[in-house]
Amino acid sequence: MNPHANRNNQEDYKLKDTKPQLGERWPHGGVRGGGGWISSERITSTYDLVEQMYYLYVRVVKAKDLPTNPITGSCDPYVEVKLGNYKGKTKHFEKKTNPEWYQVFAFSKEKIQSSVLEVFVREREMMTRDDYIGKVVFDMNEVPTRVPPDSPLAPQWYRLEERHRDNKVRGEIMLAVWMGTQADEAFPEAWHSDAASVHGEGVFNIRSKVYVSPKLWYLRVNVIEAQDVESHDKSQLPQVFVKAQVGNQILKTKTCPTRTTNPFWNEDLLFVAAEPFEEQLVLTVENKMSASKDELTGRISLPLHIFERRLDHRPVHSRWFNLEKFGFGVLEGDKRHEHKFSSRVHLRVCLEGAYHVLDESTLYISDQRPTARQLWKQPIGILEVGILSAQGLLPMKTKDGRGTTDAYCVAKFGQKWVRTRTILESSSPKWNEQYTWEVYDPCTVITLGVFDNCHLGGNEKPATGGGARNDSRIGKVRIRLSTLETDRIYTHSYPLLVLHPSGVKKMGELQLAVRFTCLSLSNMIYLYGHPLLPKMHYLLPFTVTQLDNLRHQAMNIVAVRLGRAEPPLRKEVVEYMLDVDSHMWSMRRSKANFFRIVSLFSGIISMSRWLGEVCKWKNPVTSILVHVLFCILICYPELILPTIFLYMFLIGIWNYRFRPRHPPHMDTKLSWAEAVHPDELDEEFDTFPTSRPQDIIRMRYDRLRSVAGRIQTVVGDMATQGERFQALLSWRDPRATSLFVIFCLCAAVALYVTPFKIVALLAGLFWLRHPRFRSKLPSVPSNFFRRLPARADSML
Structure with missing residues (x-):
């Protein structure tokens, strides 16, 4: 038993109801989803799943007619926006009297400590603090408030005031100052x-952003045959194979079993490719x-865009491609050179767009749509998530000798990833950002993860020691949409649980507001009778080995592409959100899955125990009622199926009172994380290949055996x-x-002359007989069956 898990209060691991002060509905032409706008014809709700946070916005556009420095004869201006103790600076320009900045500054209203906003235009070369070109002062009581659907506030020119008021021309600056909320379009890009x-x-690296996963295709390369393949050694025929490479993915065909100049393979090689296609298909015959x-x-090297895009199971035409022959020449110091040759290869290559790439081999599917957009159907719902705040986050690194956390949240559903802004040095960050997704299937999962930002350019060090610069995992939440009631706002605080080598640990809580809106109930019900994945997964299925390899390659491509964004969504974040290590061996997961299977049979076991009590007459009234019901069903067999379905209907209605009232969350007991042995945790966190001493590996191997x-x-x-069943007639x-x-x-003759009702009645009464007429010894059929031979005798 893990001592750390024993010390934790189990109540901390449960879901908690919260009552946040959510914003009001602000009607406008659409819903701001962080990645575009969704038509108001689909949904009328707005940015109302978060607490309104007010900010003072200052948009610095440009300046003109700035004076030059009498000493240097030039002007290197920048703008400083000052509100109390907070100062924000724009970038500076060299030798420019008419600079353009186009920057926005946002000051939280909760932290405003001054009634005056000052905007300074300074010159970088000035050495003293008080020297500036000019300034503009705003009274906070006169700042207008912008409420959607108002258009953005128009900036205007303000004359710069000089410090000594000597009435000299100091130039003008174009500004816009207003009070708004986090729903303002200036919010994500603001300082x-x-x-x-x-x-x-x-x-x-601290700004909120929306990312879109790259569009992934399966590249199917069917290597059929080759012609006129010659070896450098003319004395023997070649025995060749084909190696195909797309980016970092390399696959090979089997070696042709015979030596011939016209080898034949007819093998499929499967790759994952992302749009826009940057890699090429490189084939080598060796x-x-x-x-x-x-x-x-x-x-031969072939660009991917030349291949046909297949949207169904129709066959693809094959093509012959000429190969480039490589050999040794006598020119340039006997170096290898390249020349054209008549060898060619027969291929059937296509880009598969009727499959869904990335999630088909995992339990946490967030999107079942095929790659080809032409095969998409209309959305059946809208998912809105308000990422409110986090509470009680543990320090993830040390800065200036004290523990701190710079937290941000990432949410992933379908092809759309979102990342909130980073809240610095806070164990209770408040994001209050709302995002929206279109839902094409309710049986999907949205994943939210909280991370500590380790790329702020400071002198931070991980709390666990070492010099790692990866964003640390704080915790993760999964919510299955099918478990949510439509048009209901769920406001809960989810525990952020992470499994460490020392055991399960609560890292804090994540507060969310979730609403799933149904656009078409008929389409949603229609989906429940259709396959989960696109039809090509069933018409032309992949093997388990192929799925594992393709999923691994797809996750690598997604991680690389998202890591090239600005700011990057880093590899460690993408891998954690996609559960890249979910297929690795773990003694803890094995135990958890075993007990999951056991729990599935608990209902059957309970029913068998109840029937055993009926047969043993522990409750005579129940046994008599069962006998009466059995006799009625025997006399009226047409009532058997209606009775079964009516019984299930009544059970379902009765269980409605006990239906889950909360969305699902991480369950430490189900995960078997509370009672896991420390060595099993160490084994789970060990690297692959292992880095542990030989004696520990031997012990673990014996345990695994x-x-x-x-x-x-x-x-x-x-x-x-x-x-033994086969042995009955073999x-x-x-x-x-x-x-x-x-x-x-004998049974055939007896059943032929005896009505079935009589046979069923006698068999049932014999099975329900009183314990006085039972024997403690095994029955004759059981003894006979156990004496039948099995093939285990023939095993070595």
Whole structure:
């Protein structure tokens, strides 16, 4: 038992109801979803799932007619916006009297400590603090408030006031100052007073952004045959294979079993490619000289955009491609050179757009749509998520000798990823950002993760020591949409649980507001009777090995592409959100899955116990009622199926009172994270290949053999029972088969002359007989079945 898990209060791991002061509905032409606008014809709700946070916005546009420095004869201006103790600066320009900045500054209203807003235009070369070109002063009481659907406030020119008021011309600056909320379109790109300590490249890493996953295609390369393939050694025929490469993905065909100049393979090689297609398909034909040496005989490089895009199961036309022959020449110091040759390869290549890429082999599917947009159907709902705040976050790194956390939240659903802004040095950050997704299938999962930003350019160090610069995981939440009631706002605080080598640990809580709006109830009900994945997954299915490889390649491509955005969504974040390590071996997961299976049979076990109590007459009234019901069903067999369905209907109606009232969340007991052994956790967090000493590896191997032996025993017992059924008629035991055949003949005659109702009635009454008429010894059929031979006797 993990001592750390024992100390934790189990109440901390549960979902908590919250009552945030959500914003009012602000009607406008659409819903701001962070990645575009959704038509108001689909949904009329607005930015109302978050608490309104007011900000003072200052838009600095440009300046004109700025005076030059009498000493240097030039002007290197920048703007400083000052509100109390907060100061924000624009970039500076060199030798420019008419600069253009187009920057926005946002000051949280909760932290405003001054009644005056000052905008200074300074020159970079000035050495003293008080020297400036000019300034504009605003009274906070006169600042207008912008409320959607108002258009953005128009900036206007303001004359700069000089410090000594000597009436000299100091130029003008174009500004716009207003009070707004986080729903303002200027909010994501604004400089925030909460992040005033961040400078340089770190400014880009704290902004909220919306990302779109790259459009992924399966590239199917069917290598059919080749012609006129020659080896450099003319004395023997080549024995060749084909190697295909797309980016970092490399696959090979089998070596042609015969030596010939016209080899034949007809093998499929599957790759994952992302639009826009940057890589090329590189095919090389190589001759197997020996076990460790291959000879290049031909090569071709093909851009992916030339291949046909298949949207259904119709066949794709094959094509011949000429290969480039490689050999050794006598020119330039006997260096390798390239020349055209008549060898060619026969290929059938296409881009598969009727599959869904990335999620089909995981339990947490967030999108079932195929790649080809032409195959998409209309959305059936709208998912809105208000990322409100987090509470009680643990320090993730040390800065200036004290623990701190710079938290941001990432949400992923379908192709759309969102990232909130980073709140600096706060254990209770408040984001209050709302995002919207179109839903095409309710049986999908949205994943939200909280991370600590380690790319702010400061002197931070991880709290666990070391010099890692990866964003640290704080916790993750998954919500399955099908468990949500439509048009209801869920406001809960989700525990952020992370499994560490020391055990499960609560890192804090994430407060969300979630609403799933149904656009078409008929279309939603229609989906429940259709396959989960596109039809090509069933018409031309992939093998398990292919799915694992393709999923791994797809996740790598998504991580690379999202890492190229600005700010980047880093690889460690993408891998955590996509559960890249979910298929790795874990003793803890094995136990958890075993007990999940056991719990599935708990209902059957309870029913069998109840029937056993009926047969043993522990409750005579219940046993008599069961006898009466059994006799009625025997006399009126047409009532059997209606009675079964009516019983299930009543059970469903009765269980409605006990339906779940909250969305699902991480369950430490279900995950078997509370009672996991420390060594099992160390094994789970070990690298692959392992980095542990030999004696620990031997102990773990012996433990794995022990667990596998139990599984082997259970599987062997199941196989034994099945082989005994086969032995009834296979004559492996001639005497047993003879007895069973004679019994079958007698039973056939008896059942033919006896009405079925009588047979069923006698069998049921015999099974429900009183314990006084029962024997403690096994029955004759059970004894006979256990004596049947199985094939285990023939195993080594």
